[in-house]
Amino acid sequence: MRNEDVKGEFTPTPYSPAATDNQASTQSPKGKVPMRVSCDGHVHPAGYHQKGPSLLKMIQMANENNVKYFVAMRIATNVISLQSDRRYIDLASSCGETYYLEPSMFNNDETLNREKILEMKKKVELYVNSEADWVQAAEYNKLTDDQKERIDLAITGLHLGDPRAHFSLLQKIADNDVPFSLVGEVTLAKEIVMHLLPNESQAHLKSHIKPFCTLVEMVGLTGMPMTLHCDIDTAITEGIRAGHPANLNGMMKLLGDGQVEDTTIIWAHFGGINRFGPVPEKHYDNLDSMLHRFPNLMIDLSWSRIASKLDPDKVAAVINNHPERFIMGSDALAPHDAQVLRQTYAIYDAPDGLFKKLSEDVLQKILVTNYERVIRGGREHCKKFKQHILPGMADLLLDPAADNLRPKELRRWMLAEYEAKDPDYFLQLSKEITNRDLARKDAKEYVNEKGDLLSGSSEGVQSPVSTASQLNRQLSSLDIPNRTATASLDSRSHRQHRQNPHQEQVQHARPGMPQEPRASSSGRGQPRSKGRNWRP
Structure with missing residues (x-):
């Protein structure tokens, strides 16, 4: 079969629930x-x-x-x-x-x-x-x-x-x-x-x-x-x-x-x-x-x-x-x-x-x-990911010693990259993230611990955000489950995310900008990003 034998552009054919298999294979204007x-x-x-x-x-x-x-x-x-x-x-x-x-x-x-x-x-x-x-x-x-x-x-x-x-x-x-x-x-x-x-x-x-x-x-x-x-x-x-x-x-x-x-x-x-x-x-x-x-x-x-x-x-x-x-x-x-x-x-x-x-x-x-x-x-999302994000990860993907991409830190870096390189797409993505988290918050009001339906309603619609820092601050303020990765499903915690007022505010990575060390759980500092490329 050659390419020219198969029509690529989609042209709908009239629908008829009574059409026979023989009629179905007829690609004429009168076929159904x-x-x-x-x-x-x-x-x-x-x-x-x-x-x-x-x-x-x-x-x-x-x-x-x-x-x-x-x-x-x-x-x-x-x-x-x-x-x-x-x-x-x-x-x-x-x-x-x-x-x-x-x-x-x-x-x-x-x-x-x-x-x-x-x-x-x-x-x-x-x-x-x-x-x-x-x-x-x-x-x-x-x-x-x-x-x-x-x-x-x-x-x-x-x-x-x-x-x-x-x-x-x-x-x-x-x-x-x-x-x-x-x-x-x-x-x-x-x-x-x-x-x-x-x-x-x-x-x-x-x-x-x-x-x-x-x-x-x-x-x-x-x-x-x-x-x-x-x-x-x-x-x-x-x-x-x-x-x-x-x-x-x-x-x-x-x-x-x-x-x-x-x-x-x-x-x-x-x-x-x-x-x-x-x-x-x-x-x-x-x-x-x-x-x-x-x-x-x-x-x-x-x-x-x-x-x-x-x-x-x-x-x-x-x-x-x-x-x-x-x-x-x-x-x-x-x-x-x-x-x-x-x-x-x-x-x-x-x-x-x-x-x-x-x-x-x-x-x-x-x-x-x-x-x-x-x-x-x-x-469309994957196209943007390949265009804007993967180039900054090329060295990491080739590193045989790399074994953890730290997805949560990667997510923050990605948002900053999208904001800098494709503001329109970043705005679209930020709306989707906000809506998803609000839906997750609303879902808890509909379901009790046994899975039965509960009545409830949304507490209001939040406005779209326009910068990576605003987006992360808004997500932090939502009363949603902690996103920390767990060692096993059975250890999954349903505690609510609470922002620590004494915690140092995390700086978001910007291409070409040196990053301040981020305090780790053991007290040692760790750079979030090195220039334009992603390094966990």
Whole structure:
């Protein structure tokens, strides 16, 4: 397929819910498609064997489905066979509907048990492929400008348990001459997958979570959102109490952690529903409460297997409470034709489906507007980060001895850099930071300690700030949780931030200006910045 064979500029085709597949593939003025104009916030052009349609083919299928923009999330987890038996080599390279299990290992209800998991662990294993992002970036750079505009590239090849994963993130942004929009889909907990990865080095909700939190914090500094796959419950139900999802408390702690709260988290699959077993009891109420509690949380509606399990009326009730917090996605894995890309949409657009329960205004938000604000917005934020911030960090990224970027100090330096180099963007960013912190403050009035809704209202709207020092003073005055990084989620403190009247006021870094030593906890001084470059 050649570039000239695929139209890059998006031209909507008339929508008709009664359009057939044959009509849907007709790109004539009279042709109609069974999809409204939408954006796909969750699609995987390549699967676990690094094969799939080209980005050109993905654009062609997007055109056939009225998809304006889509996120290209290349799967960065490879599967390899541990057996010499040819069947398992084939299994490891196909990765179809049965994942890494033979079809005979599934029951009719597609449940899992420990015996199945142990059997598969002897046959295949998974590993993180960090090269996936460079491969996709190279393919992206071969497209025309119009074609590039249709795609939002995601960074996926990150080892979540690596203490230097946040360095890898910045290096990928710096080294690839492409605009990134999002990080993910990254996986903390996923049924079979987590059993086939080396458990000792992986990040988990209950252990080894610190490197992941540091990575999430750095993603927030770039301005990009992160799409997270974290099953709310285990796929192996033996020994689990009904109505008590195994990962609910862990997700609550993660989302409430000080390192995570400034990063937009898009929780995949309607808040972690997995393909095995039913939707957990009270999941709709729990998700509604979490959206009230955590202003940085968003939800994607991806995966046809999940869409078919959900109660349209209950989903609509949650969406109507939080219409700005949901994004549509297909979760198509290496799709071979346009029909595969619209499977999830078709379930929601059925005569008694979710879309019929929503107003046109709300539907427009989850199909297009929220995507453009969060994912397209992440693309613009990351461009500014790469333009104004990364050049000042170049020496640090090449320093093999550097192991801590001190994100909170980096945040202050970044604000000063943006103010000096791009005042208009700084003003936009300051508004977003102020609104986010006010939303976090308001959220505490809506949720009690058990997650039930409380009545409350905002204490007023604060005016936008115009300088880095004003912004940091305003954030210091807000009654919000302390942002000090913690050693573990369980040690997270909910004490309120109190400004010490005797504490020496921190000076903000300015390019080319010497900085006074900052008093450390041990009493030793430490320079905040050295000239224009960032040094922690």
